[in-house]
Amino acid sequence: MDRRTVLKGLAGAGGLALTGLSAPAIAQGASARTLRFVPQANLANFDPIWGTQYVVRNAAALVWDTLYGIDAQLQPQRQMVESEETSDDGKIWTFKLRPGLKFHDGEPVLAKDVVASLSRWAARDPMGLMIKALQQEITAVDDRTFKWVLKQPFPKMLYALAKNNSPCGFIMPERIAQTDPFKQITDYVGSGPMKFAKGEWVPGAKAVFEKFTDYVPRQEKASWLAGGKQILVDRVEWVVMPDPATAAAALQNGEVDWWENPIADLVPVLKKNKNISVDIGDPLGNIGSFRMNHMFAPFNDVRARRAVLMALSQEDYMRAIVGDDNALWKPLPGFFTPDTPLYSEMGGEILKGKRDFDAAKKLLAESGYSGQPVTCLVAQDQPITKAQGDVTADLLKKLGMNVDFVATDWGTVGSRRAAKTPPGQGGWNMFHSWHAGADCITPAAYTAIRANGDKAWFGWPNSPNTEKEITSWFDAKNLEEEKAAIGRVNKAAIEDVVYAPTGFFLTYTAWRKNVSGITKGPLPFFWGVSKSA
């Protein structure tokens, strides 16, 4: 072996890899027909039933259509469905599909595809599970008609099929929908307005969607997930950018067109740029959450939980999350999304007005708390949980609690919060999260409000009154009954402190001014969005 041989070998090996033998085309020439979008997170998988992260749902809404779609007035509207009928007793639903619906592989959308898709969805979705529990049968009557026969009426059927909460009732070809709901699909054929370019997918970096030319949009104006989904560009490229500063720079430099969720710290810079528009992205916002473990002391005693509510300043939490921008937050003396039809503040007095530390300390002492460590799980890699965690540590110390601050990452919090062991043995006392406002409009998809003890979300609150009122909401027959029920849910959940809401906050979205048609909503809607050169 001589010098020349070594050098030739090195050059050959390097050249092979650099020419992109299997490398994807990450950067492409900018074009008015291609919209480059920075999503909130990496599209790491693409099965909206198996994985229920919002980013998967957002991408799936391009590729798979739904039978109904929720509109900006929060009403379910027909989407793939042409008509529906309900029997007089409310137990039999008969649905007819629109004519001309096609999957991306050219096959027609048939009732058997819908039956298989809904069966898979119902195995994972909270509302789907409720329907499944009432289900007698679901069958395809003919190619365009299917029937859902229930043992009892389910008044929220159309809402369940239309809702934008994850998992949505996406319709897939039968061969795909027959996949075990706890296993991931590998075929991404849908009937939505865009096709998924599987060959260009680089998880963690890029996902590409191409216009589906055979898509037949509805004639109505688009409104969120309802109406005519007109795609005005040829391609939508999702460019994943883990670093917010890089995303901000790329938007300013014109390397991307739309950034879904710029962080509050960078918004002033973007607002100064004459080529960039910034506005609230999702008017339904988010609700911050201080989640306590109801199984172990001190928070197994409602007086300790109420002490936290008495002392908690939502303004402190919100300012830690959004900074000085007052347009981005508001106090929330309750659990439901503000400015939505069912919003209620009933029973929320404890979260209003001046914070009373003396009374809170007294109540905490009455609960029997005597200085034992309070294990706070705080994910440092999520700005929202980190900000909340810092405020909480201060709050609990002011209350005289012995804080065991566990600074960790979200993956660890996600795993450890499932532990039902005592805090000193791998369990926990509290952690922070936040809930999309779209999930908190009603109890339908709001798992965090459920208080059915062992079956409830992490923290396992047990509040029979809250559960009773949630049931009354499901049974409500009109808006007035629903409003009354939600008021009672709010009151009961605050009395028993199912969890402590830390406030309501909004986030911005930002786009280049040569992009038009972006609408506010709980997810980024690409229909109606166009781009000029």
Add this chain to the structure above:
Amino acid sequence: MLSYILRRIVATLPVMAIVALFVFSLLYIAPGDPAVVIAGDQASPEDVERIRQSLGLDRPFLVQFGSWVWRILHGDLGTSIFTNLPVSAMIGQRLGPTLSLMIVTLLLTIVVAVPLGVVAAWKAGSLIDRIIMGFAVFGFSLPVFVVGYMLAYIFALELEWLPVQGYTPLNQGFWPWLENLILPAIALGCVYIALVARITRAAMLEVLQQDYIRTAKAKGLGQGGILFIHALKNAAVPIVTVIGIGIALLIGGAVVTESVFAIPGLGRLTIDAILRRDYPVIQGIVLLFSFVYVLVNLMIDVIYTLVDPRIRY
């Protein structure tokens, strides 16, 4: 030589086996659960458990380790828990950007650091030497991400000369490929340039004291010939060693650099996999990095024989 290389390659096998066992054990005992991430924040504990079972994560340690080793022995790195794509395919997608970044950084380092080190040694104690060594200290001190943000701000946002982010494969053109790598390579190369410049200076200072250098000067050879032909070649062994060891620095630095410049390379894949607890991907990448490191060390040993004929294996 060939038998030496073969012996070294065979010797890497136990090293790789120990690395594999270590990585697998570490991931097994580390907190976190990919099923939780997959299921989403609203999922019930029952859903999480079902997903965990479907992924085989509920099986005992030895069963999981055994089946992983069995697959590795058959050349199969497994399948990503999240993407359902083969780990080898995911690594293949990301290899080009990382390799490009490392090669450009390596070339930049050699082209900049070695001459700087040679000049610093030649002008030892002078103002030029102090300036160069001052730059070296500066390069050592600045974190990669700070340099990266500064470069992006100046050359991409203010001057608009270069892109902020992304990667273009070489087969789409040399300049599109290079323009995406210039800023990341400078950011990543700062520490490396500083290190190599200092080592080059130290090695050159020692060689420049040797008798044969005095002889070369006495014979009337030009300064350039003495420095770059006679002295540098004899100072090359420690420089090559540091360049080789520095590849480990590059791998570590690439993780940060690729995030700052949104380059879809192995560094970002590593971070994503760790944060999501995508065990097969983490294991595959760590094995690859270990193998690369062992291979680089072997290459350094081979290069020794090229720069110093006295070295024989």
